[in-house]
Amino acid sequence: MSDQEISFFSRLALAFAAFWHAVTDPDFAAVVDRLLRGEPSAPKTEAVPPVSEPPLLRETTTDSALQLLGLLQQEGRLVDFLQEDVGAYSDADIGGAARVVHEGCRKTLLEHLRIEPVRQEDEGVRITLAEGFDASEIRLTGNVVGRPPFSGTLTHRGWRVSGVNLPRLTEGHAVQVLAPAEVEL
Amino acid sequence: MSEPRYSVGIDLGTTHCVLAYVDLESSDRDEVNQDVFGIPQLTAPGAVEMRLALPSFLYIAHPDELAPGDRSLPWDPEPRFVVGELARNLGARTPIRLVSSAKSWLCHPAVDRRGSILPLEAPEEIEQLSPLLVTTRYLEHLRDAWNQRFPQSPLAEQAVTLTVPASFDPAARELTAEAAAAAGLRGLILLEEPQAALYSWILASAGTWRKQVKVGDMILVVDLGGGTADLSLIAVTESDGALGLTRVAVGDHILLGGDNMDLALAHVVRVKLAAEGKQLEPWQLQALTHGCRAAKETLLTDPEAESVPVMVPSRGSRLVGGTLRTELTREEVATTLIEGFFPLVESSARPAVRARTALTKLGLPYAQDAAVTRHLAAFLARQLGATADLPGIEAVEGASFLHPTAVLFNGGVFKAGSLAERTLQALNTWLEAEDAPAARLLAGADLDLAVARGAAYYGYVRRGQGVRIRGGTAKSYYVGIESAMPAVPGMEPPIEAMCIAPFGMEEGTEAELPAREVGLVVGEPVRFRFFGSSVRREDRVGAVLEHWAQGELEELEEIEADLPAADRSPGEVVPVRLQAAVTEIGTLRLDAVSRGGDERWKVELNVRGEA
Numbered sequence: 001m002s003d004q005e006i007s008f009f010s011r012l013a014l015a016f017a018a019f020w021h022a023v024t025d026p027d028f029a030a031v032v033d034r035l036l037r038g039e040p041s042a043p044k045t046e047a048v049p050p051v052s053e054p055p056l057l058r059e060t061t062t063d064s065a066l067q068l069l070g071l072l073q074q075e076g077r078l079v080d081f082l083q084e085d086v087g088a089y090s091d092a093d094i095g096g097a098a099r100v101v102h103e104g105c106r107k108t109l110l111e112h113l114r115i116e117p118v119r120q121e122d123e124g125v126r127i128t129l130a131e132g133f134d135a136s137e138i139r140l141t142g143n144v145v146g147r148p149p150f151s152g153t154l155t156h157r158g159w160r161v162s163g164v165n166l167p168r169l170t171e172g173h174a175v176q177v178l179a180p181a182e183v184e185l
Numbered sequence: 186m187s188e189p190r191y192s193v194g195i196d197l198g199t200t201h202c203v204l205a206y207v208d209l210e211s212s213d214r215d216e217v218n219q220d221v222f223g224i225p226q227l228t229a230p231g232a233v234e235m236r237l238a239l240p241s242f243l244y245i246a247h248p249d250e251l252a253p254g255d256r257s258l259p260w261d262p263e264p265r266f267v268v269g270e271l272a273r274n275l276g277a278r279t280p281i282r283l284v285s286s287a288k289s290w291l292c293h294p295a296v297d298r299r300g301s302i303l304p305l306e307a308p309e310e311i312e313q314l315s316p317l318l319v320t321t322r323y324l325e326h327l328r329d330a331w332n333q334r335f336p337q338s339p340l341a342e343q344a345v346t347l348t349v350p351a352s353f354d355p356a357a358r359e360l361t362a363e364a365a366a367a368a369g370l371r372g373l374i375l376l377e378e379p380q381a382a383l384y385s386w387i388l389a390s391a392g393t394w395r396k397q398v399k400v401g402d403m404i405l406v407v408d409l410g411g412g413t414a415d416l417s418l419i420a421v422t423e424s425d426g427a428l429g430l431t432r433v434a435v436g437d438h439i440l441l442g443g444d445n446m447d448l449a450l451a452h453v454v455r456v457k458l459a460a461e462g463k464q465l466e467p468w469q470l471q472a473l474t475h476g477c478r479a480a481k482e483t484l485l486t487d488p489e490a491e492s493v494p495v496m497v498p499s500r501g502s503r504l505v506g507g508t509l510r511t512e513l514t515r516e517e518v519a520t521t522l523i524e525g526f527f528p529l530v531e532s533s534a535r536p537a538v539r540a541r542t543a544l545t546k547l548g549l550p551y552a553q554d555a556a557v558t559r560h561l562a563a564f565l566a567r568q569l570g571a572t573a574d575l576p577g578i579e580a581v582e583g584a585s586f587l588h589p590t591a592v593l594f595n596g597g598v599f600k601a602g603s604l605a606e607r608t609l610q611a612l613n614t615w616l617e618a619e620d621a622p623a624a625r626l627l628a629g630a631d632l633d634l635a636v637a638r639g640a641a642y643y644g645y646v647r648r649g650q651g652v653r654i655r656g657g658t659a660k661s662y663y664v665g666i667e668s669a670m671p672a673v674p675g676m677e678p679p680i681e682a683m684c685i686a687p688f689g690m691e692e693g694t695e696a697e698l699p700a701r702e703v704g705l706v707v708g709e710p711v712r713f714r715f716f717g718s719s720v721r722r723e724d725r726v727g728a729v730l731e732h733w734a735q736g737e738l739e740e741l742e743e744i745e746a747d748l749p750a751a752d753r754s755p756g757e758v759v760p761v762r763l764q765a766a767v768t769e770i771g772t773l774r775l776d777a778v779s780r781g782g783d784e785r786w787k788v789e790l791n792v793r794g795e796a
Binding site for chain 1: 225228229230231232233234252253254255256257259278479494496498500502503504505506508510
């Protein structure tokens with residue numbers, strides 16, 4: 001900033017420009033705010049919008065994932081089924097095995113997870129989403145324009161887990177072993 | 186011992202154990218604060234999970250079989266035996282290390298229940314356990330699980346009610362109490378399972394049971410569990426102007442239950458597979474039985490289903506190629522289960538008894554006739570006179586069996602509602618033939634958990650809150666005495682039976698001393714034959730029977746008195762009288778009392794078996 005005084009009209013023009021700039025640019029407004037409160041203006045390097053911090057990505061623990069997979073294998077032979085090349089078999093054979101998988105895995109799910117639909121309505125009916133709906137629970141698709149309330153057809157009810165009840169594991173139990181090899185003596 | 190905080194009910198079943206409890210502090214009259222305890226147990230190696238039932242299985246693992254720490258429990262880093270769900274799973278593939286049905290062995294008079302005999306056909310190197318010890322282990326598991334959850338109220342200090350089949354003989358009851366004592370349970374009471382089921386029904390009715398029954402009602406309780414069938418008759422009586430309940434009769438010990446039914450279906454399906462040229466290996470039969478149980482429940486509950494697929498998964502990792510598919514049809518369930526186990530027979534039908542061949546392998550004495558309805562008909566006919574001395578119950582003129590007016594079903598078998606309907610149908614056909622009104626169903630029982638719930642409630646009721654079922658012992662007891670007759674070569678001396686405990690002895694009471702004395706030999710054990718009768722209600726102490734009708738007296742295992750040679754010379758014969766008492770716990774106790782009455786010796790009910 002030079003020591004030379006700025007004329008009234010220049011100041012007026014500056015005020016208008018600052019007004020619009022402050023309204024539209026949050027960073028600029030922050031600088032003005034500091035000036036008005038008598039704090040030293042931020043050094044130039046800081047005025048540059050800071051590089052936004054990389055979003056924090058959680059590492060999920062793999063233990064419970066492996067544990068659940070182990071349970072699905074134990075009760076429902078899920079890993080056996082998925083690891084097998086089903087191309088060579090007839091649909092009847094696959095269907096038979098699918099019953100084993102379905103029955104066992106279903107039992108495991110019911111036992112260890114409380115799963116409920118996100119929306120109670122029947123699929124195919126039209127529903128209305130009020131403003132402030134939870135975007136993590138509801139995914140908008142198709143002609144996504146305008147503002148809420150949104151009205152659309154429920155194509156999938158969604159699933160949500162409201163309770164998890166996995167067995168506790170003893171210290172040092174190897175969860176990587178989904179199914180131990182069996183050797184009959 | 187401090188005042189208990191909880192009343193705990195333990196259903197020590199042949200196939201499952203369940204524990205329920207009532208919080209005595211927060212319960213009042215019909216407002217009962219009760220719950221079923223989730224029992225932490227190993228469900229897979231290294232995985233501990235809570236389940237409402239603890240499968241009554243014990244597995245003796247090989248030292249190299251499980252990884253270190255894989256059998257840890259929250260309260261024990263290295264238990265010697267695996268108990269519960271994991272035991273059952275491991276045992277399905279390695280049966281030589283599995284102990285099952287310990288409860289049935291506990292009441293098997295032909296074996297030494299304190300002897301290490303289980304698993305029955307274990308190879309030399311596998312440690313064997315006694316039925317008593319296995320029972321103790323199950324109770325210890327429950328105790329440790331409880332103590333971990335309620336460290337302020339250890340199980341030893343709670344009011345514990347342990348259930349036994351109504352048909353358990355005095356020796357089996359005493360062994361059950363002994364197992365509980367070994368597990369450190371004090372303040373213990375025994376309760377018959379059908380009574381517990383009725384208590385549970387009363388509890389569930391939340392006070393409305395008084396409107397559902399009336400004085401003069403005769404309630405038949407049919408308890409069909411995984412391994413045993415247990416029958417009881419409970420009369421609704423009047424006492425001091427209020428409704429009372431009196432247990433008037435219990436049935437014989439019948440080893441017949443839901444497991445037999447699932448196994449029977451599995452055999453049907455196995456034969457069908459064999460006809461298609463597919464032979465099943467023993468381990469596959471296990472999976473097949475499992476599949477048949479689920480299919481049966483579908484077929485018996487869904488009237489639309491004509492057949493349900495049953496799959497036997499391959500053992501190897503190739504699931505699609507190796508899985509056997511078959512199906513169970515409505516027709517097969519109808520012929521095998523409904524006609525096989527619940528045939529509509531006449532009320533005069535009796536269970537078939539085959540002479541056992543001498544060379545039978547030592548095993549459990551399973552019921553020889555699978556028809557539940559025939560066992561029921563026999564029970565009701567035998568108990569025709571059960572209500573003779575009961576005020577308020579009118580004997581029906583010309584009846585050929587005792588007429589129940591209401592039925593309560595219990596046990597997992599009746600989850601298939603059509604089996605309960607079928608049993609009721611058979612009973613009502615008999616009643617109709619004698620112009621008696623149909624028996625009604627007492628609904629609302631929780632089939633799997635009722636016994637434990639009812640037992641916990643009983644502990645609460647005993648503290649003066651609510652109705653108690655009266656009844657006392659359901660048998661009179663006799664000791665066999667050789668009659669004084671000159672010996673005839675080749676002929677056993679005839680035996681007389683002297684009554685020492687009358688019918689209906691209440692807990693905490695003592696029978697009078699019989700007049701007749703018996704001789705005991707100092708320093709050597711003397712055995713007496715021992716009998717029970719569920720129909721001779723009128724015999725007083727000291728009554729001597731010279732002969733009795735077929736089936737009137739049932740021979741129990743022998744009892745044994747052993748006089749220590751303290752102040753007497755060995756071989757001396759001491760005259761004593763035998764006195765019976767029913768303990769507070771609910772077990773029968775026999776004492777040999779010396780002539781002056783100043784010396785007593787305990788008479789053992791559990792004598793080492795002959796096997």
